[in-house]
Amino acid sequence: MGVSQEKSIARTIALSIAVVVTVIVLLAAVILSYTAYSFIDSQTDAEVLMRTEALASAVNGSDGDDVTVIKNQLKIAPAYVRVTLIEHDGAVVYDNFANASTLKNHADRPEVKHAMVTGQGSSARRSDTLSEESIYRAVLLDNGMVLRVGIAQSNIWGVFFTILPFLVAVLVGASIVSVIAGRMVARGFVHKLDAIDLDHPNTAQVPKELRPLLGRIEDQQIRLSEKDADRRRFTSNASHELKTPLTVISGYAELIAGGLALPEDVPQFARLIHAEAVHMREIVDDLLALSHLEDSSVMAIDFSESVSLARIANETAQRVKVEAERRNVTLVVDISDEAVLTEDVVITGNARLISELVLNLIENAVRYNVDGGRVVVRAHTNDDQHACLVVSDTGVGIPCALREKVFERFYRVDTSSSRDTGGTGLGLAIVKHIAQLHGAEIRVEDNVPQGTVFEVRFPR
Template sequence: MSDMATTDTTPTKDARARRPPSLARRFFVALAVLSAIAAAAVLVCSSLIYQSASVDDAGKMLERECRIVRSALSGSDVGVMRLTSFASQDVRVTLVASDGNVLYDNQNNVAEMPNHADRPEIAQALQTGAGAAERDSETSGYVSIYRAVRLSNGNVVRLAVDRDGAMTAIKHDMLLVCTVVAAVVLLCWAASRLVADRLVAPIDAIDPADPEPHSSYVELEPLIERISDQVEELRGADLMRREFTSNVTHELKTPLSSIQGAAELIRDGIARPEDVPEFAGRIYDEAHHMTELVNDILTLSKLDESERSGDQSLLGSVEPVDLDRTVSEVARRLAPAAEAAGVEITATGESCVVRGMPHLLDELVYNLCDNAIRYNCEGGFVDVSARIEDGRPVVVVADSGRGIPAAQQGKVFERFYRVDASRSRDTGGTGLGLAIVKHAAMLHGAELTLDSEEGRGTTICVRFPAESLVSTLGE
């Protein structure tokens, strides 16, 4: 065949119709919609503010007029006759007796008016000498503003005026709103078209048929790679947040159930008097556990936020810290807990000053030692030391506990992970201690190593970088 069939690659009208909007058009639509919403919101808020200011001004005006009326009627026994001189078409004037009966109203027939003793402004004026109230009318769209004062003879004079309500004010400004929104949309259309065309032009200029479409646009490659990496990071962070929320919920559910059960037994009188101290102690222990959990969660949240933002100031200032003094202080604080568990804790080492965050370094050493005590055996030991090895500051915590199976050693620094989940409630702890240790070590550029064998104990070593070492505390 001399003539080869060719395929028409020109997009059909239907295919073009099914294409998503161009990037430039999306820029335009987004800017136009946002600008219109912003303009409408600003004008609506302005109308609300204007209406509020109008109500305030009217209230102050009525207060001044009330004082004038009270002065004019002071000592007068013919209040109704005198009130007619203050009557006007805009301001409503009402005279109310001390028992709430209406004696005079310049806009209504007093014979048809109900007792006004229950009106807030009247009741307040009868009690304190002056009253104020504002009431919205859902049918008329107005706000009625009331101010009342008590006269020397015990009667109450009330002045009232109506002002446009919020919705009425907005309706009045609707033409202005529409005009401004249309003007803003037109301006944004012109600006967005210009900006969108300039932003999208380099991408539109790429020829899909070019075997090397980025010979002239190499700057797009790192951008695309960075976006892909960020998407993966966001997916990982979202998964971690969901797992963390699920774990926190699980950890809080048990102590809350225990507290609720013990409290119900005490509340309903089911618990015997001699058992009440035991239930109260259970409530205290579970509440203490939840407090520790919340404190650890807050610490981890600060560590996470510091890592994401790169702002270490969220965790405190960096200053010289003597690791030997830190391990000695931690051992002293944990001595009562170790004694209660039948474990001996000792601190050894040499002066070892590093630049770091005192609170975090204390948390790091404390959590390592506390974990070693909790998962030890009666009659065992915990030895914590700080020293310098090969020019690097090192903290070592060794114990004679049950040890960690080899298959689980890579998971012990994960949040809420416990080697022996069946004994987690007996040993206490929040399951976050070693996770805090991992993040605190990373923040200080330290390396964590774990050496453990079942039945022979565990040794965890934290090696700080050599540049973190300082010679003296004053340096």
């Protein structure tokens, strides 16, 4: 796996370097070709002007009517300079590059036409080979003839094709260098990656570009570590919670099965076995509920229902009323039937889950209250226009340091009385998950002068 990654990185880096080098070389070639062409063009134009003036001066200073004399004067031009002598009607009298008799009439040539009208003219024409162009300059002589001088030069493509072999050699060399450099850079990069301690990525001496990636890796490790610790704690707590009723059930069942229980004790033992079995079922049901809430992405939960907090609070309180009376706790719902109709607090969510949330909060408030205590349930809209559900009790209260821990699975503030109060220790964990699914915030505060206030604030 490591070797394959290194090859892939080396290939990628080498290709990137080769592309960059190729682009740079091509741009340099274009710039160089254009610069060379501009220089050659200016030099050729200057030479054509110089040759034209020199030849015209020589012809005008001689016997301008004797064509033979003029031809001899024109022969002083270098071999690469084309010299053409043209009559006023466009007929070619003399050309040092071709037989004058075979040439067409030049009266339509731009430089010739301008010379006949203004005394001088110039033009540039590309040859059929597409790699050369000729610069012409023509002047009107004293005898009425036109003298035209031309020099052929490489055009922009001709210059480019001239340097093409050098360009190909540079590109081949650059490709070889890029492959070697790419492999070297890749090896160095992979070596740095191999040196990173993924258990402590932020302590590694790595390029700053990798810091965001390593930061995410570290955050993920922290989350995984926390989840692992939470899983181990959950497994331990679940085992402990299930072990107690199993021990009771096993012990009493063994007494009955072995004939060691007195006949008059058997009904009491059966009631205890049944109570512990019910408690185990409640734990299993809550564990399944938590599992489903945590995996809500695969559940078909409708969060678009209009849910009346006031109505759910009234209905849920009726379900807990008998348990509250049994524990001598006064349960008050601070919402009248008229208020449900006129001042109802409605949120968007899932009615079943909200009902479960309210039920767990009220049951906890009743279960962990004092004899003769009081529980008040209220739904309202606060000053910030948040829909709020408030459950307050007059129980023993929750210390500030433990207000976040009470939402952990199986956590109880008072473990000594947990068996007497009942419950599975999962109620507030379920409340927290339901609140999170609805984007709600849970606050835990003191209830003056005694007890605790749970407030769930739903989004606007």
